[in-house]
Amino acid sequence: MAASQTNQALIRLREMVFTGELSPDSNHYEADLADQLGMSRTPVREAALTMQAQGLVEVQPRRGVRILPISAEDMAEIYDVLCELESLAAARAAEKSYTADDLRIAQVCIDNMDTALSNQDRDAWASADDRFHTELVRLGGNARVAEIVARYTDQVRRARMMTLPLRPLPVQSNEDHRAVLFAIENRDAQSARSLHRAHRQQASTLLTGLIREFGLRRL
Amino acid sequence: MAASQTNQALIRLREMVFTGELSPDSNHYEADLADQLGMSRTPVREAALTMQAQGLVEVQPRRGVRILPISAEDMAEIYDVLCELESLAAARAAEKSYTADDLRIAQVCIDNMDTALSNQDRDAWASADDRFHTELVRLGGNARVAEIVARYTDQVRRARMMTLPLRPLPVQSNEDHRAVLFAIENRDAQSARSLHRAHRQQASTLLTGLIREFGLRRL
DNA sequence: GCATACATTAACGCATACGTTATTAAGGGG
DNA sequence: CCCCTTAATAACGTATGCGTTAATGTATGC
Numbered sequence: 001m002a003a004s005q006t007n008q009a010l011i012r013l014r015e016m017v018f019t020g021e022l023s024p025d026s027n028h029y030e031a032d033l034a035d036q037l038g039m040s041r042t043p044v045r046e047a048a049l050t051m052q053a054q055g056l057v058e059v060q061p062r063r064g065v066r067i068l069p070i071s072a073e074d075m076a077e078i079y080d081v082l083c084e085l086e087s088l089a090a091a092r093a094a095e096k097s098y099t100a101d102d103l104r105i106a107q108v109c110i111d112n113m114d115t116a117l118s119n120q121d122r123d124a125w126a127s128a129d130d131r132f133h134t135e136l137v138r139l140g141g142n143a144r145v146a147e148i149v150a151r152y153t154d155q156v157r158r159a160r161m162m163t164l165p166l167r168p169l170p171v172q173s174n175e176d177h178r179a180v181l182f183a184i185e186n187r188d189a190q191s192a193r194s195l196h197r198a199h200r201q202q203a204s205t206l207l208t209g210l211i212r213e214f215g216l217r218r219l
Numbered sequence: 220m221a222a223s224q225t226n227q228a229l230i231r232l233r234e235m236v237f238t239g240e241l242s243p244d245s246n247h248y249e250a251d252l253a254d255q256l257g258m259s260r261t262p263v264r265e266a267a268l269t270m271q272a273q274g275l276v277e278v279q280p281r282r283g284v285r286i287l288p289i290s291a292e293d294m295a296e297i298y299d300v301l302c303e304l305e306s307l308a309a310a311r312a313a314e315k316s317y318t319a320d321d322l323r324i325a326q327v328c329i330d331n332m333d334t335a336l337s338n339q340d341r342d343a344w345a346s347a348d349d350r351f352h353t354e355l356v357r358l359g360g361n362a363r364v365a366e367i368v369a370r371y372t373d374q375v376r377r378a379r380m381m382t383l384p385l386r387p388l389p390v391q392s393n394e395d396h397r398a399v400l401f402a403i404e405n406r407d408a409q410s411a412r413s414l415h416r417a418h419r420q421q422a423s424t425l426l427t428g429l430i431r432e433f434g435l436r437r438l
Numbered sequence: 439g440c441a442t443a444c445a446t447t448a449a450c451g452c453a454t455a456c457g458t459t460a461t462t463a464a465g466g467g468g
Numbered sequence: 469c470c471c472c473t474t475a476a477t478a479a480c481g482t483a484t485g486c487g488t489t490a491a492t493g494t495a496t497g498c
Contacts, residue, residue: 049268050269053272061459062460077362145300250449259483260450261481262483265482280451281489283450
């Protein structure tokens with residue numbers, strides 16, 4: 001990817017959205033963002049339009065760029081999508097007769113999650129979890145599925161980060177991952193699909209529950 | 220949606236992509252497109268960037284805007300996605316206890332397909348089929364699912380149109396639709412899901428088969 | 439004859455400028 | 469005191485221009 005101003009703006013703005021530096025439901029004028037990023041309005045505007053197509057922001061005349069918040073309902077919608085497509089990917093991966101070596105990256109991610117878990121390092125766990133899901137979807141071999149999963153993972157990234165400290169230590173999660181990978185290794189597509197589906201439904205229930213329980217309004 | 224130049228460009232360019240006026244795998248300079256559309260490069264460029272995020276074109280420096288072609292493999296990928304998400308929508312719709320009146324639009328679409336079929340009017344059939352799938356997904360109640368389905372339907376729209384005359388009359392298809400709608404009406408989520416899944420797999424096999432059989436390279 | 443270096447060209451990236459238009463606030467009428 | 473009209477403001481939409489840069493063709497040397 002070219003290091004153009006537009007791409008710089010994209011990278012930086014995404015970062016600002018994910019970290020909450022631009023808070024959910026806040027509005028920002030193109031000119032202000034341009035000043036902050038040290039460039040003119042044009043590349044900022046182009047980046048904003050791209051991010052709008054990705055569902056991260058909304059561009060409205062005279063109201064600037066609005067950072068889209070995530071509600072519990074949004075979360076439920078997105079996890080429904082992730083649930084279907086990731087479990088499809090798991091099934092497809094199981095059909096591909098991968099060798100243990102093909103699955104090494106996924107294995108490493110799981111190991112990293114275990115390590116993070118025993119260190120009670122939630123950030124490291126979340127990072128490894130993210131990589132595991134990305135790798136799983138890559139193993140599924142459908143680039144569109146991978147793209148959609150990446151996009152919607154982006155949409156919930158901030159909300160996940162903000163609720164991370166509220167979650168119980170994800171012990172069950174790691175066992176789920178192992179089971180899914182085991183099914184893929186054993187070429188059991190049915191199990192891989194249903195195990196992963198259950199895993200994601202679990203996560204969905206947990207997260208939407210947390211948001212509702214804590215009355216989190218602007219994620 | 221504002222009737223801005225950018226939106227005009229979006230509408231017109233999408234049209235040109237769908238009809239094949241801009242042929243698959245062809246490149247077009249921003250300045251040329253701007254001339255054709257009677258506007259400056261700026262709105263054309265913005266529209267092109269949005270369409271790039273939607274997976275319709277690719278914008279590359281000094282190569283202009285490239286209309287992305289659809290291969291049999293792309294088709295298979297996209298139908299895998301549509302298959303999962305539409306059948307999810309069908310299941311969700313079945314869980315919603317819709318009344319016959321709620322399902323009237325879908326019913327009308329099916330009737331229109333029947334009429335078109337008996338008139339051997341493939342275009343009318345395709346149009347009603349499109350509306351049926353859109354309505355089904357709307358009934359599912361998940362806006363993200365609806366958005367993804369719309370986007371990927373766009374990606375295969377041109378290829379579907381071009382292969383339409385090659386297809387046998389879709390008699391089976393209409394029966395499938397009735398069965399899915401029947402299951403939704405009867406609140407049988409399992410059946411709705413599996414029936415629709417089978418329906419889409421059928422379509423996928425048919426279309427990818429056609430593309431391969433006729434050696435269609437640039438769709 | 440082929441490869442490499444260089445010059446030429448033009449498409450793009452981005453800054454800038456300006457007219458348009460929605461918003462907001464102020465003022466006047468009810 | 470509230471509502472409506474109107475004027476001021478400023479953010480945006482889009483045209484334009486220019487420096488940058490990649491692609492292409494040419495010339496030169498091996």
